[in-house]
Amino acid sequence: MEPTYHNGGINFCWRLKYFYTKPSRQDVVVIRFAGKKVMLLKRVVAVEGETVEFRQGKLFINGNVIDEPYVRFPCDWNLLPRLVEKNRVYVVGDNRNVPIEKHDFGQVSIDRIMGVPLW
Amino acid sequence: MVKLKYIVIVILAIVVGIFAYNHFFQSEESKVKKRFDLLSKWGSKDSVENKLITANRVNNIKTLFAENCNVQAPAYSVSRNYKPQDISSIALMVLSQYIELSLRFYDIQINIPEKRLANAVLTAKLSGKLTSDEYVNEIHELECVLIKIEDNWLFSEIKIVDVLEK
Numbered sequence: 001m002e003p004t005y006h007n008g009g010i011n012f013c014w015r016l017k018y019f020y021t022k023p024s025r026q027d028v029v030v031i032r033f034a035g036k037k038v039m040l041l042k043r044v045v046a047v048e049g050e051t052v053e054f055r056q057g058k059l060f061i062n063g064n065v066i067d068e069p070y071v072r073f074p075c076d077w078n079l080l081p082r083l084v085e086k087n088r089v090y091v092v093g094d095n096r097n098v099p100i101e102k103h104d105f106g107q108v109s110i111d112r113i114m115g116v117p118l119w
Numbered sequence: 120m121v122k123l124k125y126i127v128i129v130i131l132a133i134v135v136g137i138f139a140y141n142h143f144f145q146s147e148e149s150k151v152k153k154r155f156d157l158l159s160k161w162g163s164k165d166s167v168e169n170k171l172i173t174a175n176r177v178n179n180i181k182t183l184f185a186e187n188c189n190v191q192a193p194a195y196s197v198s199r200n201y202k203p204q205d206i207s208s209i210a211l212m213v214l215s216q217y218i219e220l221s222l223r224f225y226d227i228q229i230n231i232p233e234k235r236l237a238n239a240v241l242t243a244k245l246s247g248k249l250t251s252d253e254y255v256n257e258i259h260e261l262e263c264v265l266i267k268i269e270d271n272w273l274f275s276e277i278k279i280v281d282v283l284e285k
Contacts, residue, residue, distance in 0.1 A: 033225075
């Protein structure tokens with residue numbers, strides 16, 4: 001999530017954020033793996049029912065280009081359109097300055113979203 | 120003075136008793152967890168490690184696996200059954216590509232539905248430095264099945280869970 005959040009930094013997670021609501025586009029979320037010791041910080045770029053696509057580094061949702069002011073480093077990612085399934089969101093990190101194959105991103109179940117970073 | 124002697128003996132007996140109890144009456148969950156500790160120990164590598172130690176680690180790794188271990192990792196096209204010898208060969212190949220490597224397991228949840236069968240869900244973190252000076256940092260959720268053969272828990276299935284589906 002560079003440059004928004006630094007690798008190895010300490011963050012607190014606000015777990016009540018999605019008690020009554022669902023994650024929405026541009027939210028930075030905390031994603032769990034098997035437990036609570038190892039987490040990922042990613043940004044939601046699309047929610048269920050939307051189509052995600054990258055063309056020459058530009059993010060397209062439902063065919064419309066999306067402005068991403070939080071992305072500081074340009075990239076040349078290309079990703080064919082894909083539909084976000086029910087009860088899932090599509091997350092991507094802000095650091096796009098790496099090849100697409102080396103970046104962890106994709107659809108994740110909303111059950112795995114623990115909350116949002118406090119700051 | 121005599122009283123103090125008896126107190127020391129009693130304390131020593133309690134300490135030895137606790138140690139013996141933990142050693143001889145380990146729960147099955149602890150035994151399964153120990154297999155992950157060994158896999159972490161033998162699957163890691165120090166930057167100053169000599170080749171003999173690496174060869175010894177690789178040889179030890181195969182003792183943790185069942186005669187057939189099914190690996191499911193669709194994203195990496197390595198899904199198939201592996202023999203312990205295959206695991207050793209792969210471990211040797213992987214370790215030789217790294218200057219240093221750390222394999223750690225977190226949040227291990229163990230369920231033993233049958234006497235000789237254990238299911239484990241955990242997070243695996245692999246980080247290290249390749250011989251090409253490139254840094255690697257991989258995190259995956261794993262679902263493992265271990266079977267008990269002659270008092271040893273052996274890995275018989277390892278599945279990489281796709282937390283993020285591209």
